Amino acid sequence: xxxxxxxxxxxxxxxxxxxxxxxxxxxxxxxxxxxxxxxxxxxxxxxxxxxxxxxxxxxxxxxxxxxxxxxxxxxxxxxxxxxxxxxxxxxxxxxxxxxxxxxxxxxxxxxxxxxxxxxxxxxxxxxxxxxxxxxxxxxxxxxxxxxxxxxxxxxxxxxxxxxxxxxxxxxxxxxxxxxxxxxxxxxxxxxxxxxxxxxxxxxxxxxxxxxxxxxxxxxxxxxxxxxxxxxxxxxxxxxxxxxxxxxxxxxxxxxxxxxxxxxxxxxxxxxxxxxxxxxxxxxxxxxxxxxxxxxxxxxxxxxxxxxxxxxxxxxxxxxxxxxxxxxxxxxxxxxxxxxxxxxxxxxxxxxxxxxxxxxxxxxxxxxxxxxxxxxxxxxxxxxxxxxxxxxxxxxxxxxxxxxxxxxxxxxxxxxxxxxxxxxxxxxxxxxxxxxxxxxxxxxxxxxxxxxxxxxxxxxxxxxxxxxxxxxxxxx
Numbered sequence: 001x002x003x004x005x006x007x008x009x010x011x012x013x014x015x016x017x018x019x020x021x022x023x024x025x026x027x028x029x030x031x032x033x034x035x036x037x038x039x040x041x042x043x044x045x046x047x048x049x050x051x052x053x054x055x056x057x058x059x060x061x062x063x064x065x066x067x068x069x070x071x072x073x074x075x076x077x078x079x080x081x082x083x084x085x086x087x088x089x090x091x092x093x094x095x096x097x098x099x100x101x102x103x104x105x106x107x108x109x110x111x112x113x114x115x116x117x118x119x120x121x122x123x124x125x126x127x128x129x130x131x132x133x134x135x136x137x138x139x140x141x142x143x144x145x146x147x148x149x150x151x152x153x154x155x156x157x158x159x160x161x162x163x164x165x166x167x168x169x170x171x172x173x174x175x176x177x178x179x180x181x182x183x184x185x186x187x188x189x190x191x192x193x194x195x196x197x198x199x200x201x202x203x204x205x206x207x208x209x210x211x212x213x214x215x216x217x218x219x220x221x222x223x224x225x226x227x228x229x230x231x232x233x234x235x236x237x238x239x240x241x242x243x244x245x246x247x248x249x250x251x252x253x254x255x256x257x258x259x260x261x262x263x264x265x266x267x268x269x270x271x272x273x274x275x276x277x278x279x280x281x282x283x284x285x286x287x288x289x290x291x292x293x294x295x296x297x298x299x300x301x302x303x304x305x306x307x308x309x310x311x312x313x314x315x316x317x318x319x320x321x322x323x324x325x326x327x328x329x330x331x332x333x334x335x336x337x338x339x340x341x342x343x344x345x346x347x348x349x350x351x352x353x354x355x356x357x358x359x360x361x362x363x364x365x366x367x368x369x370x371x372x373x374x375x376x377x378x379x380x381x382x383x384x385x386x387x388x389x390x391x392x393x394x395x396x397x398x399x400x401x402x403x404x405x406x407x408x409x410x411x412x413x414x415x416x417x418x419x420x421x422x423x424x425x426x427x428x429x430x431x432x433x434x435x436x437x438x439x440x441x442x443x444x445x446x447x448x449x450x451x452x453x454x455x456x457x458x459x460x461x462x463x464x465x466x467x468x469x470x471x472x473x474x475x
Contacts, residue, residue: 022236023176025121025169026192031227032128032165033193035220037200039135041308042213044086044297045069046139047146051086052078054145067213069205069308083298084425089146091417094294097153098413101163105410108164109403110255110262112171116242118235120160120168125228127159132221139217163413167406170386174398175238186383187326194323194379201316205309262397263404269460271392274453275401278385279408281446281453285381286412288352288442291420292359292435298424299432304365314365318372325376326383333377341388342454345381349447352378356440360433381446392460 045067052063058078065075066082075082112120134152138144169189177185207216264272292299300306300314334344355375362368386405390398420435427434 021234023172023238025172025231025235026188028121028125028227028231028235029165029169029189030192030196031223031230032125033196034200035128035132035223035227037197038204038207038220038223039132039217041069041201041204041297041312042208042216043135043139043149045308046213047086047089047149048082050144050146050149051089052082055085055147056081069208069312079302080428083302084428086146087295087298087421087425089149090294091421092147093150093153094417094421095414096150097157098161098163098410100157101161102410102414104160104250105163105167105403105407106259107250107252107255108160108167109171109400109407110258111246111250111252112168112239112403113400114243115246115249116237116239117168117172117175118231118237118242119247120164121172121235122228122232123159124156124161124165124168125224125231127155127157127161129221129224129228130155132217132224136214136217136221139214161413163406163410167403170402170406172238174390174402184330186386187330187380190379190383191323191326194319194326198316198319198323201312201319205312208308259400259403259407262400269392270456271460274392274456275389275404277449277453278389279405281449282382282385282405283408283412284442284446284449285349286409287416287419288356288439288446289378290412291416291442292356292439294416294420295424295435299435300368302428303432304362304368306365310365314368314372317369321372321376322379326379329377329380330383340454340457341384341391342450342457344377345384346447346450346454348375348377348380348384349443349450351375352443353440356436356443360436360440362433388457392457 048066049063052058052066052075053060056078062078063075063082108120131152131154134155138148138152166189170186173185173189204216207219211219263275266272267275297308297311300311306314329344329348333339337344339347352375355371355378358367358371358374362371386402389401389405393401420438423438424432424435
């Protein structure tokens, strides 16, 4: 394999059993994403309704249809103004929700090398539980305008959010996996995320119609509490010799210096350059995917006249396809075609561009489903790039580089609402598909940079082969 020019050692001692309830971080992740996907569409409609009533001063009867998961023509005249204003609310909320975790991520990597990975998983789940409770209160109080929605993000933000949680989970996987199982275990994390989103999206509309929005949000908050409780009680620390406490030492500037010094030190075979390029590629790919996704419900509602029910059905299909594609891609396609991690990633990015092109000019429902089919493997670049890094880096450096990668990715939730949400608002009346054009540009840049990574990988393999030949001749 051209990507495996410096294999890791197989002698990796795992601090806890690979297969036990003590290492099943996928379960709390699944529960958390299930709760998130149950609340997401419902909260979107609540924000639309509160925007209509409190910010644009329409009457309650005029705005009431926004709360229904079944779209009607009753809000047709209000759609553009309400969507545009609610986009501003969502943008501010997302930026405030992720800007502190992005800053915090600069410290968490080196800190977790001393105090362990479990806090990075448990703290965000606790914050998500409190956020879920605040969402219930927000939905119950009709007197609260849409801007109060921003306050619900505070607990999640202060506890590190998904940036801290996924940093902890990827490091946890690295600690508890062998080199041979790392790629599959990374894919399992993404697959669990997809499964939680699929099930939540499928059930969301049904629950709104049967038990109502308030009880749905209460159910989601309960699930979040269960996820936190499980991780706090059952999940064991993966790092041998991890110290207890240390919360007061997180914001230590020496931790930032240590992370960058260890991650970006001089390495053979252009490995430092490869790490730097992979960080840029990862940021581009995440921006290209999450950017359009943040306004895709509004896009399909405006251009294709979709209801919430139609969108959640499509979203469930899309996520399920990604779940299947992840396992099928790693276990079958990559092995059958003997593709390296980077080569397969480049192929996937080409399909993602095709997906964007179809969505950009979609005028029929089936166009959106065709686009999903074109990018069935779109969830793989992240796990594949991490898998590649585990194969070229020494075991002791993998965790540090993963943290650097997660830190780079942490700016994405801050950037995409500042880039894609305003772009959608400005082009809503002229060319709403502009969000997919920008996404394609970002993916194209990522393809070029990954091409350089592949080139350096080949150079490294050639160097190793020449060294082996020299040794054989001397013997």
